[in-house]
Amino acid sequence: MxxxxxxxxxxxxxxKISDVRCDYLVKKYGTPLYVMNEEEILERIRDIKQNHILKYNGVAAYASKAFLNKEMCRIIKREGLWLDVVSGGELYTAKSVDFPMENVIxxxxxxxxxxxxxxxxYGVGRIVIDNFNEIDILEDILKExxxxxxxxxxxxxxxxGHTHEFIRTGQVDSKFGFPMHDESALYAVKRIxxxxxxxxxGVHAHIGSQLHQNNIYRLEVEILAKFVGDIKNLFGYEIDEINCxxxxxxxxxxxxxxLPISFFTDVIHEAVDEFFNKYNLKKPTVFIEPGxxxxGEAGVTLYKVGAIKDIKGVRKYVSVDGGMTDNxxxxxxxxxxxxxVANKLNIDDKEVVTICGKCCESGDILIRDISLPKLEKGDILAVLSTGAYNYSMASNYNRIPRPPVVIVNxxxxxxxxxxxxxxxxLRNDI
Structure with missing residues (x-):
C-alpha cells in the first residue's frame, strides 16, 4: 500500500502496520503515538549489508541523530552496523546498552x-575532528x-547539495568541517x-540531507581523492579511509x-575505483552514514482528530492532538x-483540508492542502514517513508531554x- x-x-x-491494526495501537497506547515498523528497518539494514558492506567491504554507521533510544541501539548492535553519534547524550545512550565502543564514530x-x-x-572507534579547537582539546585529554x-x-x-538550506552541509559557507578552498584543511592534517x-x-565529508541525486557523490569522491593525494604528496602519508x-x-x-541504497553506493564505489586509481592511491575503506x-519510512505517527473549522471559501482546518511538538x-x-485516514482506507470520496496541530502557534501546521476522506472527530490520522527527526526533535513546547514510541513486527x-x-x-523544576 x-x-x-x-x-x-x-x-x-x-x-495495519506490519500486521498490527492501528485502532488496536490507539486503544492500547493512546495518541499521539509514534509507531516504528521493525520489519522495514531490518530490510533496509539488509540492503545496506548486501550492497555496501558485503559487496564492497565497506563500513556503514547508523546516523543516530535521526532516531535514537536504547532499543534502536540494540537493533544496530545486533545487526552489526557501526553507530554515528553527535553528542554526549547519544554516546551515553549507546554505552547504556553495551554498544561496542570501537564501532562508534x-x-x-x-x-x-x-x-x-x-x-x-569509552574508547570510541573514531572521532571526526571538525576544527582546530578540537585538536587542542583532544591533545590535552590524550596527553593527560x-x-x-x-x-x-x-x-x-x-x-x-540541492536540498533545503537548513540541511545543506557541504558548501563552502558551512559551520561544519575544515574549508578546502584555502590551506585550513591541509594545515589541520599537518597538526594531526x-x-x-x-x-x-580518514577524511570525512557530508554534502547534505534528503538528496535524490547520486552524481553529487561522484563529485564528492573525486574531491576527497584529490585531497588524499595532496596529503600523500605533501606529507608522505597515505590515508586508508574515506567517509562519504x-x-x-x-x-x-x-x-x-x-531509491535503493545501491543507487548511491554503486556510484560512490565506482568513483573510488576511478579517482583513487587516477591519483595512484591505494583503495580506501569507504564509510557511509545512513540515518x-x-x-524514515519505517515511522508512522498516529493522531486523533479533534476540532474541525471550515472557513467558507478560504480553508478547512482539521486539528489533531499533536503537532509541532512531535513533528x-x-x-x-x-x-x-x-x-x-487510518480508519477510512476504503472510502474514495475526498476533500481538501489542512491538518494543524494543537499548539498555540499559527505556524503549527502539519500538512497543507491534502486530499483525504471527510474527517470527523475521533478519526485516526496516520502521517507516514515520520521515523526520522520526529521523535528526535520532539519538544515540550506549551508544556505538552512527548508521545511514546511503539515498535511493531x-x-x-x-x-x-x-x-x-x-x-x-516538572521533574527538573525547582
Whole structure:
C-alpha cells in the first residue's frame, strides 16, 4: 500500500502496520503515538549489508541523530552496523546498552571538553575532528590520560547539495568541517600528523540531507581523492579511509522517489575505483552514514482528530492532538508529508483540508492542502514517513508531554519509549 513495506488494509478499511491494526495501537497506547515498523528497518539494514558492506567491504554507521533510544541501539548492535553519534547524550545512550565502543564514530562541530573526555574514556572507534579547537582539546585529554585515538578529519568540499538550506552541509559557507578552498584543511592534517595522540585514519565529508541525486557523490569522491593525494604528496602519508557521510533521500510525498541504497553506493564505489586509481592511491575503506534512509519510512505517527473549522471559501482546518511538538519539520523547513485516514482506507470520496496541530502557534501546521476522506472527530490520522527527526526533535513546547514510541513486527507490538507525564515535565523544576 502506497509503496510502503508492511502497510496493509484490513477488511473493514483499517490501516495495519506490519500486521498490527492501528485502532488496536490507539486503544492500547493512546495518541499521539509514534509507531516504528521493525520489519522495514531490518530490510533496509539488509540492503545496506548486501550492497555496501558485503559487496564492497565497506563500513556503514547508523546516523543516530535521526532516531535514537536504547532499543534502536540494540537493533544496530545486533545487526552489526557501526553507530554515528553527535553528542554526549547519544554516546551515553549507546554505552547504556553495551554498544561496542570501537564501532562508534563521534561527530559534532563543537564537541565540549566533557564530551571528548567521555569519548576518550569509552574508547570510541573514531572521532571526526571538525576544527582546530578540537585538536587542542583532544591533545590535552590524550596527553593527560596517556592514550591515543583514531580520528577522521571533516572537510567541506564546496559542493552545494540541492536540498533545503537548513540541511545543506557541504558548501563552502558551512559551520561544519575544515574549508578546502584555502590551506585550513591541509594545515589541520599537518597538526594531526604531528600529534603524539591522534592517529589520522580518514577524511570525512557530508554534502547534505534528503538528496535524490547520486552524481553529487561522484563529485564528492573525486574531491576527497584529490585531497588524499595532496596529503600523500605533501606529507608522505597515505590515508586508508574515506567517509562519504549520508544524506540519502527517502519518500515523503509524490515529489520524491523511493531509491535503493545501491543507487548511491554503486556510484560512490565506482568513483573510488576511478579517482583513487587516477591519483595512484591505494583503495580506501569507504564509510557511509545512513540515518534517515534506515528509519524514515519505517515511522508512522498516529493522531486523533479533534476540532474541525471550515472557513467558507478560504480553508478547512482539521486539528489533531499533536503537532509541532512531535513533528517540527514542517514548521522548520516546510517539509511535506503523505497522510491517510487510518480508519477510512476504503472510502474514495475526498476533500481538501489542512491538518494543524494543537499548539498555540499559527505556524503549527502539519500538512497543507491534502486530499483525504471527510474527517470527523475521533478519526485516526496516520502521517507516514515520520521515523526520522520526529521523535528526535520532539519538544515540550506549551508544556505538552512527548508521545511514546511503539515498535511493531509481524503482528506483535512492544513499547520502547514511555509516554511522558506532566510529572516528567516538572521533574527538573525547582
Amino acid at each position: 502506497f509503496g510502503y513495506r508492511g502497510l496493509t488494509m484490513a477488511e473493514d478499511g483499517m490501516l 563521534f561527530h559534532g562541530n563543537n564537541k565540549t571538553y566533557e564530551e571528548l573526555s567521555m569519548a576518550v574514556e 590520560n596517556k592514550k591515543t585515538i583514531d580520528v577522521q578529519i571533516r572537510v567541506t568540499p564546496g559542493i552545494d 600528523l604531528n600529534s603524539e595522540g591522534l592517529n589520522l585514519r 557521510g549520508g544524506g540519502f533521500g527517502i519518500f515523503y510525498n509524490e515529489e520524491d522517489k523511493r 534517515r534512509w534506515i528509519v 517540527i519539520r514542517t514548521a522548520l523547513y516546510s517539509a511535506k508529508y503523505t497522510a491517510v 509481524n503482528g506483535k507490538d512492544r513499547l520502547i519509549v514511555k509516554r511522558e507525564t506532566y510529572d516528567d515535565i
